[in-house]
Amino acid sequence: MATNLKNLSDFSHTTVPSGKPYKFGIVVAAWNAEVTGALYRGAYDSLIKHGVTEENITSVEVAGSFELIAGADLMLSNKELDAVITLGCVIQGETRHFDFICNAVANGIANVGIKHTKPVIFGVLTTDNQEQALDRAGGKHGNKGDEAAITAIKMAAFTSNL
Ligand SMILES: Nc1c(NC[C@H](O)[C@H](O)[C@H](O)CO)[nH]c(=O)[nH]c1=O
Numbered sequence: 001m002a003t004n005l006k007n008l009s010d011f012s013h014t015t016v017p018s019g020k021p022y023k024f025g026i027v028v029a030a031w032n033a034e035v036t037g038a039l040y041r042g043a044y045d046s047l048i049k050h051g052v053t054e055e056n057i058t059s060v061e062v063a064g065s066f067e068l069i070a071g072a073d074l075m076l077s078n079k080e081l082d083a084v085i086t087l088g089c090v091i092q093g094e095t096r097h098f099d100f101i102c103n104a105v106a107n108g109i110a111n112v113g114i115k116h117t118k119p120v121i122f123g124v125l126t127t128d129n130q131e132q133a134l135d136r137a138g139g140k141h142g143n144k145g146d147e148a149a150i151t152a153i154k155m156a157a158f159t160s161n162l
């Protein structure tokens with residue numbers, strides 16, 4: 001597969017605007033904390049690397065990826081933010097619960113962005129196993145948290161130029 005050939009977090013081929021003018025929220029799920037903690041560090045460090053100030057980053061933790069929906073909605077309802085990053089890790093278990101969670105979370109997060117007309121970034125890993133997740137949380141396939149942060153900065157800049 002194409003994924004095997006590259007680091008999915010390599011943004012050297014793109015131009016990332018300065019994040020200095022913008023305010024960001026990060027909502028991170030506690031489920032699979034080894035993975036989501038790495039996603040959070042990647043996202044936070046990328047925001048800082050691209051000029052976002054510490055006081056312009058608001059972080060909250062929720063129980064699981066399903067709660068990312070409410071977390072993002074409540075954050076945008078209570079704080080003036082330019083974008084919200086959601087971070088989670090859903091790993092397939094024995095039942096179809098994985099399918100219901102993944103579908104609900106993807107659709108729910110998209111709907112929060114539409115409701116608030118604000119960029120809400122989907123930084124949720126949906127993997128077959130923990131190895132695939134760790135590979136995408138600072139491993140050989142990069143860090144989905146980095147990707148989510150860069151996307152948030154790009155979307156905040158896009159929105160501000162409308
Ligand atoms: N199995 C995983 C979950 N499940 C929990 C749900 O996200 C939710 O907290 C629960 O259904 C109560 O509403 N969450 C993850 O983030 N990752 C999983 O692998």
Ligand SMILES: CC(=O)[C@@H](O)COP(=O)(O)O
Pocket residue numbers: 090091092093094095096097098101
């Ligand atoms: C994605 C989940 O909720 C999953 O990890 C739960 O595992 P199981 O399907 O074995 O109950």
